[in-house]
Amino acid sequence: MELRARLEEICDKIDGYHPNPDLDTLRDAFEFACAKHEGQSRKSGEPYVSHPVEVIDIIADLHLDVASLVAGLLHDTVEDTDTTVDDLRERYGEDVAFLVDGVTKLSKFRFNTREERQAENIRKMIIAMSKDLRVILVKLSDRLHNMRTLKHMPRHKQERIARETMDIYAPLAHRLGINWVKTEMEDLSFRYLHPEEYFDIAEKVSASKEERNAFIEEVTGMLRDMLQEHGIEPEINGRPKHLWSIYRKMRDQQIEFEQVYDLLAFRIIVDEPNECYEALGHVHRMWKPIAGRFKDYISIPKPNGYQSLHTTVIGPYKERVEIQIRTREMHKIAEEGVAAHWLYKEGKAVPDEDDQQFAWLHRLMEEHQDHDDPREFLESVKIDLFHDEVYVFTPEGDVLEFPQGATAVDFAYGIHTEVGHQCSGAKVNGKIVPLKYELQNGDIVEVMTTENQRPNKDWLQFVKTGRARTKIKKAVRQEQRERSRELGRELLNKELKKHGTNVSALERDEELTELVEGSHFGSVDDMLADIGYGKTEVDDIVDKLFPPQEEDESPATAEKSMSRLGDLWNRITSQQQENAGVVVGGIDDIMVTYAQCCNPVPGDDIVGFVTRGRGLSVHTRDCDRVAHLEKARQIDVEWDKDATDENAARRAVDIRVHSADKQGLLANMSQAFSAAGVNISQAHCTTSDDQRAINTFQVLVNNVDQLNRAMKNLEKIKGVYRVERK
Ligand code: MN
Numbered sequence: 001m002e003l004r005a006r007l008e009e010i011c012d013k014i015d016g017y018h019p020n021p022d023l024d025t026l027r028d029a030f031e032f033a034c035a036k037h038e039g040q041s042r043k044s045g046e047p048y049v050s051h052p053v054e055v056i057d058i059i060a061d062l063h064l065d066v067a068s069l070v071a072g073l074l075h076d077t078v079e080d081t082d083t084t085v086d087d088l089r090e091r092y093g094e095d096v097a098f099l100v101d102g103v104t105k106l107s108k109f110r111f112n113t114r115e116e117r118q119a120e121n122i123r124k125m126i127i128a129m130s131k132d133l134r135v136i137l138v139k140l141s142d143r144l145h146n147m148r149t150l151k152h153m154p155r156h157k158q159e160r161i162a163r164e165t166m167d168i169y170a171p172l173a174h175r176l177g178i179n180w181v182k183t184e185m186e187d188l189s190f191r192y193l194h195p196e197e198y199f200d201i202a203e204k205v206s207a208s209k210e211e212r213n214a215f216i217e218e219v220t221g222m223l224r225d226m227l228q229e230h231g232i233e234p235e236i237n238g239r240p241k242h243l244w245s246i247y248r249k250m251r252d253q254q255i256e257f258e259q260v261y262d263l264l265a266f267r268i269i270v271d272e273p274n275e276c277y278e279a280l281g282h283v284h285r286m287w288k289p290i291a292g293r294f295k296d297y298i299s300i301p302k303p304n305g306y307q308s309l310h311t312t313v314i315g316p317y318k319e320r321v322e323i324q325i326r327t328r329e330m331h332k333i334a335e336e337g338v339a340a341h342w343l344y345k346e347g348k349a350v351p352d353e354d355d356q357q358f359a360w361l362h363r364l365m366e367e368h369q370d371h372d373d374p375r376e377f378l379e380s381v382k383i384d385l386f387h388d389e390v391y392v393f394t395p396e397g398d399v400l401e402f403p404q405g406a407t408a409v410d411f412a413y414g415i416h417t418e419v420g421h422q423c424s425g426a427k428v429n430g431k432i433v434p435l436k437y438e439l440q441n442g443d444i445v446e447v448m449t450t451e452n453q454r455p456n457k458d459w460l461q462f463v464k465t466g467r468a469r470t471k472i473k474k475a476v477r478q479e480q481r482e483r484s485r486e487l488g489r490e491l492l493n494k495e496l497k498k499h500g501t502n503v504s505a506l507e508r509d510e511e512l513t514e515l516v517e518g519s520h521f522g523s524v525d526d527m528l529a530d531i532g533y534g535k536t537e538v539d540d541i542v543d544k545l546f547p548p549q550e551e552d553e554s555p556a557t558a559e560k561s562m563s564r565l566g567d568l569w570n571r572i573t574s575q576q577q578e579n580a581g582v583v584v585g586g587i588d589d590i591m592v593t594y595a596q597c598c599n600p601v602p603g604d605d606i607v608g609f610v611t612r613g614r615g616l617s618v619h620t621r622d623c624d625r626v627a628h629l630e631k632a633r634q635i636d637v638e639w640d641k642d643a644t645d646e647n648a649a650r651r652a653v654d655i656r657v658h659s660a661d662k663q664g665l666l667a668n669m670s671q672a673f674s675a676a677g678v679n680i681s682q683a684h685c686t687t688s689d690d691q692r693a694i695n696t697f698q699v700l701v702n703n704v705d706q707l708n709r710a711m712k713n714l715e716k717i718k719g720v721y722r723v724e725r726k
Pocket of ligand 1: 075
């Protein structure tokens with residue numbers, strides 16, 4: 001069809017729902033788009049402008065305002081022609097410019113590339129949605145038309161676009177409650193993602209078409225006659241379920257096409273809500289309902305606003321049929337979703353914070369602020385936005401939505417963060433259940449709280465929502481940090497006592513603040529926490545506060561002692577960069593200290609011991625003390641992969657060498673260390689009258705192999721009797 005005629009056809013459609021549309025501006029935008037895309041064509045060979053024209057046909061089906069329609073016509077001009085956003089602003093105003101800019105940006109996103117980029121893109125999309133929902137509605141229309149014409153694309157692009165549509169855009173349409181866009185997107189994606197299965201099911205559905213149409217007519221007729229008898233004038237239609245939902249049923253239940261019952265869904269549309277329940281009663285009297293399949297989404301609407309009664313009955317010929325009953329108004333919302341909300345109202349479509357329908361969007365917005373790690377964010381969005389959901393009730397009858405598999409703890413966090421933190425038990429339908437109980441549709445859930453309860457790290461093993469996961473991690477981290485800080489303060493106080501002072505006094509005199517300012521620590525609290533975590537040695541901090549005095553105050557030694565302090569500072573810094581270095585059950589932010597008695601080095605066989613209040617103390621497995629430690633509190637730990645790396649931070653170990661008291665031996669020893677790549681940080685020698693010497697070295701090593709190498713080198717030196725690791 002000639003494009004102008006097609007445009008007029010769409011204008012008629014707009015006239016049908018919009019009270020006074022500015023169609024002249026729309027026609028002007030059409031001419032503008034034609035001029036700009038002049039000479040460009042689609043893969044199908046049609047002039048390019050046919051695409052934006054068909055996009056606005058979809059936008060008109062969504063009953064959107066004129067700004068959205070104009071933006072739909074112009075949505076590719078900024079990307080594909082010399083038009084700028086400023087040009088559009090000047091010609092069509094701020095709204096259109098904003099929408100086209102938004103859609104252009106969304107079009108550049110790829111949702112299936114590297115995870116981090118993907119996360120960032122989804123984040124931007126959610127922000128764009130919360131600013132103006134029309135952006136995403138225009139984008140959905142654009143994508144739907146591209147899916148309808150996907151056959152002209154090369155194979156590899158078909159797959160990528162279909163995957164992205166299935167993973168991101170169809171769930172978004174579902175979330176926004178626009179059912180027809182969701183189902184069409186799913187079936188179109190299905191066709192390109194699993195062509196064999198798609199055509200197989202499509203063929204089977206159409207093979208039984210005649211038979212089915214007769215059945216549909218029979219059921220429809222029976223329902224109409226029966227309801228009219230009771231004074232209800234219903235609108236009834238029946239249709240096969242969409243192909244993707246049939247396929248999903250086959251796949252999820254591992255059944256053949258022939259075993260899929262209720263392939264047909266009937267819809268009874270009435271005038272009044274009370275007629276819905278009345279009609280349901282009559283249907284159940286005529287045909288036996290299947291237990292457990294009745295759902296009342298009228299008294300408890302789905303979070304996306306959907307309302308309807310659902311039931312499955314055993315109809316004529318013992319066929320199962322699904323029946324949905326709703327009013328005309330509910331039907332409109334079921335099909336149009338969010339678009340039914342403001343219709344032709346002009347102006348920005350910013351979702352109202354109080355509107356239940358957008359609670360999920362606000363929650364996502366609020367939540368993403370808690371995520372520093374884009375991958376964590378992505379994980380939480382994928383779970384919260386793109387999962388099958390279960391609906392459960394609070395004791396007050398409010399409905400809450402959760403991803404499939406969510407637990408009582410997820411529910412508690414869904415109510416409120418504090419309820420989650422303090423939750424100590426749960427009752428479902430009046431019975432006490434374990435905290436990891438998986439919520440089922442229709443459960444009435446009550447959370448029991450205890451004031452002293454704290455979030456448990458074990459909960460991370462079973463919670464499903466991003467919200468609960470984030471909040472628990474944060475709380476656990478915070479608590480560990482607080483404990484570490486207290487411990488750090490305690491440890492530092494103990495040392496400071498020798499110098500006649502304490503942390504509070506130094507804080508008062510701002511000495512600690514000064515010390516921290518010249519260091520890598522962000523704050524005094526950071527420093528105390530690092531001491532508590534065992535990342536920083538107390539001695540190093542004390543040395544920094546009270547530099548060890550040399551007897552001789554000559555400038556030369558002063559300088560020397562300055563450079564020694566410099567070394568010390570470097571050491572503190574390098575230890576800071578080290579993470580704890582061991583992994584416990586996959587959690588790497590646990591507070592870890594290395595036992596002084598055996599001083600384990602990466603590569604040593606190790607075991608962890610849960611101390612009271614000092615986190616985890618790590619011993620070598622053959623340490624004498626391990627045998628005396630309570631068995632119940634020993635846990636398996638492993639070195640972090642990176643900890644044994646050559647680039648990892650080094651650990652300090654003491655080596656004692658028994659040797660002859662002989663000139664030049666010390667030089668040989670230090671050579672033995674450096675040959676193994678080991679640095680000496682401290683050395684101490686004592687000699688006895690019988691010409692023997694005991695040399696104690698503190699050395700920095702990467703791992704146990706390196707240490708053993710150094711010890712072997714030492715043993716080879718003539719005059720060395722014995723080498724031992726302390
Ligand atoms: Mn486009």
